[in-house]
Amino acid sequence: xxxxxxxxxxxxxxxxxxxxxxxxxxxxxxxxxxxxxxxxxxxxxxxxxxxxxxxxxxxxxxxxxxxxxxxxxxxxxxxxxxxxxxxxxxxxxxxxxxxxxxxxxxxxxxxxxxxxxxxxxxxxxxxxxxxxxxxxxx
Amino acid sequence: xxxxxxxxxxxxxxxxxxxxxxxxxxxxxxxxxxxxxxxxxxxxxxxxxxxxxxxxxxxxxxxxxxxxxxxxxxxxxxxxxxxxxxxxxxxxxxxxxxxxxxxxxxxxxxxxxxxxxxxxxxxxxxxxxxxxxxxxxx
Numbered sequence: 001x002x003x004x005x006x007x008x009x010x011x012x013x014x015x016x017x018x019x020x021x022x023x024x025x026x027x028x029x030x031x032x033x034x035x036x037x038x039x040x041x042x043x044x045x046x047x048x049x050x051x052x053x054x055x056x057x058x059x060x061x062x063x064x065x066x067x068x069x070x071x072x073x074x075x076x077x078x079x080x081x082x083x084x085x086x087x088x089x090x091x092x093x094x095x096x097x098x099x100x101x102x103x104x105x106x107x108x109x110x111x112x113x114x115x116x117x118x119x120x121x122x123x124x125x126x127x128x129x130x131x132x133x134x135x136x137x138x
Numbered sequence: 139x140x141x142x143x144x145x146x147x148x149x150x151x152x153x154x155x156x157x158x159x160x161x162x163x164x165x166x167x168x169x170x171x172x173x174x175x176x177x178x179x180x181x182x183x184x185x186x187x188x189x190x191x192x193x194x195x196x197x198x199x200x201x202x203x204x205x206x207x208x209x210x211x212x213x214x215x216x217x218x219x220x221x222x223x224x225x226x227x228x229x230x231x232x233x234x235x236x237x238x239x240x241x242x243x244x245x246x247x248x249x250x251x252x253x254x255x256x257x258x259x260x261x262x263x264x265x266x267x268x269x270x271x272x273x274x275x276x
Contacts, residue, residue, distance in 0.1 A: 036174075091200060
């Protein structure tokens with residue numbers, strides 16, 4: 001059985017947004033009890049991560065880490081048509097994930113207690129991001 | 139339904155080469171309309187990347203960024219090497235992806251307008267690369 005659904009997530013600019021609940025709703029709607037759930041983001045300046053969800057400081061620290069390794073306005077970047085955050089957003093996307101695969105069991109995602117699925121917006125301005133969730137199994 | 143094959147990709151030399159059309163043709167051939175497509179590269183010095191197709195500079199700068207983050211062993215000068223700032227070349231392969239998964243929607247790759255799938259040959263000693271494509275769905 002295959003069930004596919006698209007999500008549109010509005011971001012408020014750079015930062016992480018928990019989409020675990022929305023993904024779990026798609027799994028529930030699919031009727032699949034056991035299988036795999038694939039989450040895919042249709043952008044090259046926003047990405048997906050699985051991250052610890054207990055302490056928000058973890059995500060703040062990830063943001064700090066990315067700022068350090070791919071700083072906005074770095075003179076090495078020439079792809080800056082849309083601003084100093086343009087090329088760093090592409091680099092951050094390549095360093096993280098465009099697609100995640102999660103096991104489904106008992107009609108639910110099998111994320112660990114402290115794992116959350118996050119959309120990571122890398123552009124400084126708000127965007128609406130498209131995500132496709134595909135649930136396969138029986 | 140599962141449709142799988144292993145393709146030999148010609149040696150293109152160092153750099154990133156778009157293989158989106160090849161993947162689209164394979165999905166079409168599979169006759170699967172909805173599901174997922176997994177790509178796996180059988181190499182430790184070539185990887186897979188979803189990148190921006192709008193501007194050629196993005197692709198080149200991603201490669202440049204990665205080269206800076208994890209320089210090729212033959213590019214590391216002794217000073218950097220001694221300061222331990224350099225990450226071994228193998229780290230670049232670890233940061234990049236060996237496997238990618240995308241949705242299949244309406245018998246086509248369900249990816250964004252500006253997203254392209256690239257084979258990223260990271261070795262100066264490029265070779266023919268083996269890519270296994272698995273399309274699963276119905």
